[in-house]
Amino acid sequence: MKQKPDQADYQTGSTVSGPPTDPEILLEVRDLHTYFHVMDGTVKAVDGVDFSLKRGETLGIVGESGCGKSVTALTIMQLLDIPPGEIVSGEIWFDGRDLLSLPPEEMRHVRGADIAMIFQEPMTSLNPVFTIGDQISEAIILHQHVGKKEAMARAIDSLKAVGINAPERRVKQYPHEMSGGIRQRVMIAMALSCNPKLVIADEPTTALDVTIQAQILELIKKLQVDTGAALLLITHDLAVVAETVQNVAVMYAGRVVEAGPVEDVLLRPQHPYTLGLLNSIPALHKRGRQLDVIKGVVPNPFRMPPGCKFAPRCPYAWDRCSQGEPSLVEIPGRKVLSRCYLHTFEAASRRADFDRAAVATVSGGTR
């Protein structure tokens, strides 16, 4: 991932362009800016996001509500309503093609065939007037150019693959005849029915109860390994990330603030925001204490703080943080990228405080 100069001006940010040099990279998002022009001004929902994902790998994007993680996914899929949305700049390289410059008709074939998506709300993501079989086979007919019978047979197979009993009977049923867990399985079957290269799962377990959550995550993991598809998992739940993915990117206010292998990020966080998130997880060893929270709220999208977007809530912030925005840089000796001035030479004493807090949080959490 490239480094950005300190000014928050995106136009000077782009230094690399063209397809990724490593053919193993399936998806590379570079300096993506997605804005929404609304009555009161412009919301910079995604403001300089970079990440990449190799074939068959799994990446989690974590962050609070409103940090831009879902908008990132929708931008990749190009499902935004334009206007009010606008993809201001950036590149999304998928399998050697820049999705942002694809004509709509070609993009339509990328969707479903090459990139599939699993949604948060299984209760409302299935059309109530069609049977499950109709809905799964529609995508198959569209992208695999097979007949109705063959498509239905494949739909039955894909339902079998997601562990649904009696799929021959299920394909004839309507969504209202199924529970949330079964519907999410149907959604997964639909997503995987065309053998996509990339599956984007946008909070796939948020609407489900805990036992079903675990089953669905297991299923997604297993199918990801079986089919060799890459997985982009979007969630606010660090526990889900820890269990499911190899790499993780933490987002705050439209930017990636920390990224790296999941065990490094979660066990040795390098950004105060990640540490704050880890701290706020309720845990048994914190019994009897008040829950830790990150003080303050996500900044108003119309009045973003001038420097680091996290500075107003950050216990380690000092003058420099409100003057310029740090860039996403690799931490020496770690495999992690972090967007924080704590890693500069002048912050050595603050960094010692931060490291102590991080060790305390993580060792408490793993006990």
Next chain:
Amino acid sequence: MVESGGARVVETPEALEELLTAHPDYDVQLESLNQRQLAWRRFKRHRMARLGSSMFLTMVIIGIVGPQLLPFEKNSYVPSNQIVQIGRPPMVVPYFHPFGETTQLQYDVLTLVVNGIGLSLLISVCATFIATCIGTFVGGIAGYFGGWLDTILMRIVDALLAMPLIYLILVASEFIGHGAASWFTVMLIFALIGWLQTARLVRSVMLSLREEDYVDAARVAGVSQMRIIFRHLLPNALSPIIVAATLSIAAFITAEAFVSFVGYGIDPMTPTLGNILNGAQEAINAGNWWWAVFPGAAIVLIVLGINFMGDGLQDALDPRAKI
């Protein structure tokens, strides 16, 4: 209990109980009803809907079958050896005319009314069909895409609706048909004016439907926009469209009667309900009440039947209604 695909469908708890007592190890397969079956069940239980639809269906059957059964051609003279200036009241012997007969041309009123019902229904059903198709297409596109397309289409609809439509119909039929239009022309005029309300209705339904998650799911699967509108969203918008279409049949019946009554409609020699009433204007002054009463009653029965039916449909198609 009915047989369906080899499995027995048990409709009531009592029937299930009975089945299980008779065969203790019977493999019971519960089948849930889909929306259509549920709506049909609610419709059947709706008393006004039953009444209304039987009235309407009776009229349709009369309109289709009646002209075949009646002894008189709709344009033929009554075989009469004497000139009757005023017409005869119903059931006057020796000639059997149960609804009476008319002056001058000496038609049988029953023949006129039966043919009129058929023709008026034909006009309004065809006009409704075309109007609903146009309105659904325009409204669907405007509501789903929104933006400038929506603005343009809906401002056109607003502009047309701002005109007094009934006079627009009069002017159009006078201009095109010169006071003696064929039923087809009048039907087309109705259709071309009647889609406005449907377009508004469908647009408003689409506006809310397009926000549904399954629209995103369909787009993610690579389904084209048009297919999403007309294959994924339209079935979900069908209930209000059906209700509106049903009620618009009634509206077109009255509209046809009005236009023909004031003499701007279909060729006066064609027996539509409006034309018959038009012809009856002078007759009623001469005391020939039967000439106006029977076609008038036919209009009332059709419109009332349709309105009851529309009411019942509205309740039946509302998935939240528990009847």
